[in-house]
Amino acid sequence: MSAPVRIGVIGGGMMGREVASALSRWFVLDNFPVRAELMGVCDVAEKPREWFRQVPTVKLITADYRQLLASNEIDVVYVAVPHDLHESIYIDVLKSGKDLFAEKPFGIDLQAARAISDAANHHGRFVRCSSEFPFLPGPQRVFQMARSGRLGRLIEIRTGFHHCSDLDPSKPINWKRQIKTCGEIGVMGDLGMHMVHIPFRLGWKPKRVYAQLQKIYHERPDGRGGMAAADTWDNAMLHTEADIDGAEVPMRFEMKRLAPGETNTWFLEILGTDGGAKFSTKEPKTLWTFTREKEQFWQRTDLGFQMPFPTITGGILEPGFPDCFLQMWAVFLAERAGKLEGRFGCVTPAEALQSHELFAAALRSHADKRAISLGEI
């Protein structure tokens, strides 16, 4: 058995802890070719550092990420910190000679994404960006159907990610609702990478965008009895077109923090003249497929645990968020080891950069109230 890949985490908040969860049950992956262990954690706050003390493999816990980067017992670093810190910390990871699993949006803006991407090329490290939903069985089937060419002429593509907890005006402010820490792109930086992953991998790149951006609540409780400005975009609808098989096809991206009743709904719909496919995490084991014969019909298929990499979980059981997150890590480490064997991979730096080009164009579109060609960015 080869030595495990030693992982360090910078930012032990919500996502840093998900990594501890995924790596702690690595053994559920059946005959997986790479071992992995969480070795070190850095967080500036005491509470998350304390939490990680219960993870048996963790040997290094620090408040200074430079200490983690100086350790020669860490091979790969996952960084999950506020967006204003992505550029400096990601580049420091690359300079330290370690591979990087970056969180989205891969820099606070397009300029930061370009700097990170240049550093990745310069240092020649293995770098990918997080987006886990495409590793669920439903999205994988939609991807395969789109790639098969069996859908006929494409009519439209619609994809989105909807949240609803911000509908509550008493929800306190946090760094994700402020431009200085989340970025001018707001909700696009929060939710957008999850949506573009599959269309971009299919080679469907928007060439033009018309954006509708909304700020719905302008302030939120600051947690100290006062109010603070909530100045990021809450909802974003990007109406785009992509050239697909010689035709210009409408492709709509919806990112919403205020979508009534939608707790964490990621969806993708691809409609063609001969076939179609739809998946939503709202019905997590259901794949909808369209067939046009003498009659037309939508067919519902219950999918089981058909993940990219097999696990000990029974084939008829249904997967959830921790499962697709574990699969994303398996895909990351398999690709790093040259063992992906044709499977769908994690977001590349080039794709992350393209997402920022789209969001930058969307900002300009909304400001100018006109469609913007991606060539203008």
Ligand SMILES: NC(=O)c1ccc[n+]([C@@H]2O[C@H](COP(=O)([O-])OP(=O)(O)OC[C@H]3O[C@@H](n4cnc5c(N)ncnc54)[C@H](O)[C@@H]3O)[C@@H](O)[C@H]2O)c1
């Ligand atoms: N893939 C996903 O599904 C998903 C979901 C949510 C968030 N994210 C992304 O993950 C990243 C983190 O989001 P989160 O929800 O985990 O945020 P969070 O606020 O829960 O955690 C961030 C952590 O970073 C720590 N931190 C801040 N500055 C630091 C520094 N200089 N050094 C070390 N630690 C520092 C904070 O103390 C905090 O514990 C963001 O990029 C976000 O967009 C991804």
